[in-house]
Structure formats: structure tokens, C-alpha cells
Amino acid sequence: MASKKSSRERAEPKAASAIRFSATLLRPAATAPTSKPVSWIFLTLPKEASDKLHSRGMVSVQGTINGSPFQATLDPDGKGGHWLKVEPKLREASGAKVGDTITLEITPLPPDQEPEPKIPPNLKKSLAAAPPKAREVWADITPAARRDFIHWIESAKQATTRDRRVETACDMLAKGKRRPCCFDRSGMYGKSLSCPLADDASLDR
Numbered sequence: 001m002a003s004k005k006s007s008r009e010r011a012e013p014k015a016a017s018a019i020r021f022s023a024t025l026l027r028p029a030a031t032a033p034t035s036k037p038v039s040w041i042f043l044t045l046p047k048e049a050s051d052k053l054h055s056r057g058m059v060s061v062q063g064t065i066n067g068s069p070f071q072a073t074l075d076p077d078g079k080g081g082h083w084l085k086v087e088p089k090l091r092e093a094s095g096a097k098v099g100d101t102i103t104l105e106i107t108p109l110p111p112d113q114e115p116e117p118k119i120p121p122n123l124k125k126s127l128a129a130a131p132p133k134a135r136e137v138w139a140d141i142t143p144a145a146r147r148d149f150i151h152w153i154e155s156a157k158q159a160t161t162r163d164r165r166v167e168t169a170c171d172m173l174a175k176g177k178r179r180p181c182c183f184d185r186s187g188m189y190g191k192s193l194s195c196p197l198a199d200d201a202s203l204d205r
Contacts, residue, residue: 016108018063021049025086026198027098041086041098042196045074050081053108057185058151060114060144063106068093071115073147077195078187114143117150126166127173134173141178149173152180155192 023043030038053059053074059082062071070090074082086094096102109115119127127135138146153165169180187193 016054016110017052018105018107019049019052020103020105021046022101022103024101025091025096025098026196028196029199039088041091042083042198043086043102043104044077044083044195045081047081049106053082055185056080056188058147060109061106062109063104065090065104066094066096066102068095071109073115075195076186076188076193078191078193079195080186080188081195083195111142111144114147116143117147119146120150120154120166122163123150123153123166123169126170130170131174133176134170137173137176137178145179148183148185149180151185152183155187157192 023045025041025043027041028038057076058073060071060073062069064070065086068090070093072084072090074084077083091097094102127138149169153162153169156162156165172180184190184192
């Protein structure tokens with residue numbers, strides 16, 4: 001008779017499967033006729049690849065682009081999908097240019113490997129002046145929870161709204177709240193998140 005699995009074996013999470021797909025490198029459209037060209041490019045995940053991710057919100061992944069290893073956080077596009085900002089160093093490592101179709105293989109990072117988010121200067125300044133309890137809770141929550149607070153703040157389109165959310169975030173933390181309340185991480189309902197518009201020249205290639 002086969003022996004029963006130990007509780008430890010039953011509790012071990014199943015390793016995430018690699019997601020393989022192809023995507024085209026796109027250049028964001030200029031925000032104004034006089035705007036300088038941006039130095040970064042982006043790609044959008046095919047629906048079938050995005051559907052395999054565990055969240056419609058931000059997802060940190062590791063994997064390869066044209067065989068070059070990378071680690072990054074996918075952003076939600078507000079429509080249930082995801083997109084990736086490809087920094088210049090990563091683009092150079094992949095050997096690809098705007099308009100090229102590249103191959104990717106990604107795997108979601110486990111919770112204990114979530115990268116630390118970059119704290120916006122206004123939030124950092126407000127946390128320094130906030131009650132000690134706010135800083136204690138901020139230090140105690142997970143990187144993913146800190147990322148949620150930052151994402152909620154930066155998803156606001158107006159600077160005044162972002163500043164107000166910084167104050168609200170510090171107040172919530174001071175009261176022991178560990179996540180921003182009522183935050184639509186996918187952007188599907190509040191329509192606050194979206195993927196960049198592509199420059200027409202990068203689409204025609």
C-alpha cells in the first residue's frame with residue numbers, strides 16, 4: 001500500500017510553468033510634436049500568454065528575451081492583459097531593435113523573491129515625516145504590498161491627486177493598514193491604467 005504524503009510535501013507549492021511566446025518591439029508614440037524620442041521601448045504580451053499569469057495586475061517575472069536572461073515586472077494594460085517596458089540595456093543584450101519580433105520565456109517569481117520597488121521621492125519624504133507606526137508597517141509589509149501602494153499612487157494622472165494619495169497612504173499605514181483600500185490593480189474597472197500607444201513607424205515594420 002502506498003504511503004501517504006507528509007504534510008510538508010502536500011504544502012509545497014507547484015513550480016510555475018514557463019510561458020513561451022513571441023512579441024514585437026514597439027516604440028512609444030511621442031506625447032507632443034516637439035517631444036524628444038524616448039530611450040526605451042516596449043512590447044505587449046499576446047492574450048494567450050497573459051491569460052496564463054496568476055494576476056491581472058502587476059506580475060514580477062524572470063526569464064529570457066532572445067536567450068538573454070532578465071528579471072522585470074509586467075504592467076497591466078487595463079484590459080486584462082500585460083505589457084513590458086524594455087530598458088535600453090535589455091534591448092541591447094537581446095540584439096533586437098524596434099520592429100523586430102523576439103522570443104520570450106517567462107516564469108512568475110515566487111512571493112519570497114519579489115524585487116523591492118523603487119520608492120518615489122514624494123512618498124519617501126512623507127514617510128520620513130510620518131508617525132513611527134507608518135514606517136513600522138511600511139517596513140513590515142511585503143515588497144508586493146509596497147509595490148501596490150506605489151502603483152496606486154502613481155496610477156493617478158494628476159500630480160495633485162498623486163500628492164493627495166501619498167498623504168492618504170501614510171495615514172493608512174499609520175492606522176496599521178497593509179494594503180491600499182479599493183485599489184483596482186488591473187485597471188479594468190477604474191480605467192486608470194493602460195499600455196503605451198505605439199509609434200506608427202514601429203507598427204509598419
